[in-house]
Amino acid sequence: MIAVPMLPEELDTGSEELTLAETFRQMLPPGAGVGVCRITRDDNDGLRPLERQSIVATAAQRRADFAAGRRAARTALTACNFAPADIPIRADRSPAWPDGVVGSISHSAHIAVAVCYSNAVIDAIGIDIEPSRNVTAELESMILVEVELAALRSLPSAERETAATTLFSLKESYYKFQASCTNRWLEFKDVSVRPGTLPGDFIIQEFSAPSFKPPLGAAIARARHAAGFIATVVYAPTTVRSPCSTLNRTVVQL
Numbered sequence: 460m461i462a463v464p465m466l467p468e469e470l471d472t473g474s475e476e477l478t479l480a481e482t483f484r485q486m487l488p489p490g491a492g493v494g495v496c497r498i499t500r501d502d503n504d505g506l507r508p509l510e511r512q513s514i515v516a517t518a519a520q521r522r523a524d525f526a527a528g529r530r531a532a533r534t535a536l537t538a539c540n541f542a543p544a545d546i547p548i549r550a551d552r553s554p555a556w557p558d559g560v561v562g563s564i565s566h567s568a569h570i571a572v573a574v575c576y577s578n579a580v581i582d583a584i585g586i587d588i589e590p591s592r593n594v595t596a597e598l599e600s601m602i603l604v605e606v607e608l609a610a611l612r613s614l615p616s617a618e619r620e621t622a623a624t625t626l627f628s629l630k631e632s633y634y635k636f637q638a639s640c641t642n643r644w645l646e647f648k649d650v651s652v653r654p655g656t657l658p659g660d661f662i663i664q665e666f667s668a669p670s671f672k673p674p675l676g677a678a679i680a681r682a683r684h685a686a687g688f689i690a691t692v693v694y695a696p697t698t699v700r701s702p703c704s705t706l707n708r709t710v711v712q713l
């Protein structure tokens with residue numbers, strides 16, 4: 460049986476936004492641009508022209524989530540020494556970062572987070588935030604494989620929800636990470652997560668494509684507690700040539 464996820468001690472900077480931003484920076488190698496924004500319903504939402512076109516016919520809450528994600532993304536771009544730019548939506552719903560940039564966005568509850576890098580440093584990245592106890596026992600069997608479920612069954616129920624949420628969030632981050640290189644759809648049970656050597660480090664195994672070659676094979680996966688959320692990252696440093704740049708991807712209007 461695999462051990463259950465153990466995460467390091469939580470940071471506390473006194474502010475939700477700063478705690479999340481610092482937690483992401485600590486999980487990642489140098490060079491990260493990190494942005495954290497509150498989700499607000501505001502007409503002056505900071506969206507740029509191409510982004511506005513991307514969400515013409517969407518509900519107010521979705522628009523607020525999207526706009527906060529884009530504000531966080533522009534903070535991340537600036538922190539990474541890139542000019543703030545339009546980040547429209549691609550056909551696969553991933554964000555279309557400017558040339559030379561790789562990044563990822565997540566929103567949950569009232570907070571949006573974005574992380575970006577120069578593609579000279581990182582080949583691909585996926586991030587996710589989830590409220591700490593977002594995966595109940597009823598959901599577990601839909602998203603976890605038997606070896607993960609067996610590990611969770613040994614936990615008291617209070618710890619179990621947070622552990623299940625950690626596994627779920629790592630799978631969401633992995634999905635975003637790999638999709639940005641491959642355009643593949645993956646089911647939750649196509650992937651299994653087990654703890655790595657250090658607390659908060661994880662190893663992700665893909666059942667659907669066991670022969671998949673690095674950089675995806677070399678993915679680094681991390682999780683932390685942060686301000687009531689589980690925060691996760693999956694990334695691959697630029698150590699081998701990435702297939703990401705070869706994808707022909709289009710921006711769409713939804």
Ligand SMILES: CC(C)(COP(=O)(O)OP(=O)(O)OC[C@H]1O[C@@H](n2cnc3c(N)ncnc32)[C@H](O)[C@@H]1OP(=O)(O)O)[C@@H](O)C(=O)NCCC(=O)NCCS
Pocket residue numbers: 524525528551552553554563564565566567586587588630631633634635636638639645646647648649650
């Ligand atoms: C795409 C998905 C992962 C998004 O996760 P979520 O928890 O619903 O929402 P989050 O707020 O964390 O992430 C949403 C952001 O993900 C990004 N995203 C969406 N599709 C993406 C894709 N194909 N590749 C990379 N990023 C993507 C977008 O930036 C989006 O925000 P935006 O629309 O405002 O730009 C999720 O909706 C999904 O489809 N999951 C099913 C597939 C999966 O996770 N499988 C797991 C097995 S590995």
